[in-house]
Amino acid sequence: MIKLKGIVAAVATVSALGSSAVFAQDVEKVIEARQSFMQLYSFNLGLVGEMAKGNTEYDPEIAASAAQNLLALAKMNNSQMWPEGSSKADAGLDEMTRALPEMWSTFPKVLEKQDALTSALENFATVAGKDLDSLRGGMKAVGDGCKGCHTDFRAKKEEG
Template identity: 80%
Template sequence: MIKLKGIVATLVTVSALGSGAVIAEEVEKVIEARQSFMQLYSFNLGLVGEMAKGKTEYDAEIAANAAQNLLALAKMNTGPMWPQGSSKADTGLEEVTRALPEIWTTYPKIAEKQDDLTTALETFATVAGKDLASLRGGMKAVGDGCKGCHEDFRAKKEDK
């Protein structure tokens, strides 16, 4: 897990959120929470992705469970992980978060993208455990659902 304490400790107040302010410790917690959340997505997508690519043997039970996990993640209320003021630009933590301010400035566009991903995962959860062809057939819509947010609301990874 990325340690943010040294970097974030220099922040006094990042942005107003509701009736209070997002303070350094809160920024650290929300960024770590959403990174952990995305790691769960990545892990489960990796399981089915490796099967779809033929890199690992297709296992219906693992595929079905991974698809159900992805759907459960998509249905979680993650709002508290995304307070206004926790973007790359707001925090100055370019090496830690790639969240763009457009997440908040274009709302509800991101909510629509999340709905698209959830719909794709609802379908995927019904087919992933049937057979390899069904798993592969459902992967494109899931990938498109992920790209919907990542292309519009996440900064490109910078080369170092």
């Protein structure tokens, strides 16, 4: 009886490790994909941000395409990049992701944040290529759209 228990426990341990190893690999890819996605936002926002600040010359074509790219990104369906069990609070993921568990526990609140950004970008895409003042006028709402979600659903960067 004791022996059987031991075997059952051993089998359970092996299969649990096996499945968590596969999940760990998948989850790493998923987290990398969504962080890369955020980098695409960041790159395009950087192009128009530097123009708004006067650090680079205003170029209506570059501004318009960066704004279109941002809108296209915001419209992507990325639900598969945010599986349950992939937050910073989940085992082993603390160092890998800054996604807070509230994304899932307060769902669908995060979608409201996403919608706010999309609306700001819909406007931004119509004004960014007009002139520098219009670009500047539309930027704040876009920045607020990013921040609105980060404040609630992204952990602050750890010091050091």
